[in-house]
Amino acid sequence: MIVDSHQHFWNLEREPMPWMxxxxxxxxxxxxxxxxxxxxxxxxxxxxxxxxxxxTDTDTDTMFQQADANxxxxxxxxxxxLTNPHRARARLDRLARHPKLRGIRHLIHEExxxxxxxxxxxxxxxxxxxDRHLVLELVCVYPRHLGDVPELAQRFxxxxxxxxxxGKPPLLTxxxxxxxxxVQRAAAHGNVAAKISGLNTVLTSAGxxxxxxxxxxxxxxxxxxxxxxxxxxxxxxxxxxxxxxRVWRETVKIxxxxxxxxxxxxxLEDTPARLYRLGEIVTDKPSHGERADGRAN
Numbered sequence: 338m339i340v341d342s343h344q345h346f347w348n349l350e351r352e353p354m355p356w357m358x359x360x361x362x363x364x365x366x367x368x369x370x371x372x373x374x375x376x377x378x379x380x381x382x383x384x385x386x387x388x389x390x391x392x393t394d395t396d397t398d399t400m401f402q403q404a405d406a407n408x409x410x411x412x413x414x415x416x417x418x419l420t421n422p423h424r425a426r427a428r429l430d431r432l433a434r435h436p437k438l439r440g441i442r443h444l445i446h447e448e449x450x451x452x453x454x455x456x457x458x459x460x461x462x463x464x465x466x467x468d469r470h471l472v473l474e475l476v477c478v479y480p481r482h483l484g485d486v487p488e489l490a491q492r493f494x495x496x497x498x499x500x501x502x503x504g505k506p507p508l509l510t511x512x513x514x515x516x517x518x519x520v521q522r523a524a525a526h527g528n529v530a531a532k533i534s535g536l537n538t539v540l541t542s543a544g545x546x547x548x549x550x551x552x553x554x555x556x557x558x559x560x561x562x563x564x565x566x567x568x569x570x571x572x573x574x575x576x577x578x579x580x581x582x583r584v585w586r587e588t589v590k591i592x593x594x595x596x597x598x599x600x601x602x603x604x605l606e607d608t609p610a611r612l613y614r615l616g617e618i619v620t621d622k623p624s625h626g627e628r629a630d631g632r633a634n
Contacts, residue, residue, distance in 0.1 A: 343569025
C-alpha cells in the first residue's frame with residue numbers, strides 16, 4: 338500500500354486560510370477530495386494522510402467528514418487548541434470517536450513566540466497526546482523550530498514526533514550545514530520521524546529536478562533510516578512549484594536513488610502504515626502503542 342503521507346484540503350468559501358498571502362495566489366482556491374483522487378490513481382497511490390490546514394475546529398470537523406466519505410484517506414492529523422489543556426482534553430475526547438484520528442498539528446510558524454511549542458500550557462496539552470498515542474506533527478519552517486525538537490523528544494519519550502517537510506532544508510545554499518546539524522540532533526532521539534515532503538517549494542527554480550533534493554534526502558536517510566521516514570506530496574501547497582505527478586515522481590525517484598529500492602518501499606509503504614496505524618480500528622480509549630523507532634511503549 339503506497340501512502341502519500343502529507344496532503345491537505347480546503348474550501349475558501351467555507352473556511353478562510355489565514356496564512357495565505359499574495360504569494361499563494363496560485364493555490365487560493367478550493368481543493369477537495371474529487372480533485373485529488375484522479376491524481377492518486379495516476380501515480381498508483383493507495384492511501385493518504387490528511388493534514389490540517391487551518392487552526393480551527395471547523396477545519397478539523399470538515400476533514401473527518403471527508404475522511405469518512407473517502408476510504409482512501411487512511412488517517413487524519415487534526416488540530417486542537419494546545420494552549421488550553423482543559424479544552425484540549427475535552428476536544429480530544431470528542432475527536433476520539435473518529436476512527437481515523439492519528440495526530441495533532443498546530444501551525445507554529447504562524448506564532449510570534451519563536452518557541453511557542455515549549456510553553457508550559459502547550460506542553461501540558463502535548464502530554465495528553467502522548468497518553469493517547471497520538472502523533473505530534475511539527476511544521477519546522479524555521480531553524481528555531483527544528484532546534485526545539487530534542488527538548489520535546491526528551492520530555493515526552495513515548496510520544497512520536499513527526500517533522501514535516503524535513504524541517505524545510507535550505508537546499509542549494511550554504512545554510513545546509515546548519516540544517517544538517519539540527520536534523521542530526523533531532524534524529525538522535527528514537528521517537529522522532531520525518532516526512533520527505535515540501536522540498537519542491539523550497540527550491541526557487543521552476544526547472545527543479547530530483548537531483549536538487551539529493552543533499553537533503555541523503556542526510557535524512559542517513560540520520561533517520563527508512564523506518565522513520567515517509568514521503569508526502571504536500572498537495573495542494575506543492576502546486577506553487579510543480580504539479581502533483583511531477584512532485585511525486587521526482588520525490589520517489591530521489592528517495593529510491595539514495596536509499597535503494599527496498600528501503601524506498603519501506604519509506605513509501607511500511608513506515609507510514611506503522612506510525613499512523615493505517616487500517617486499524619482505533620477505540621476511543623487512550624492507548625499506548627509503538628514508537629517511531631519501532632519499540633513498544
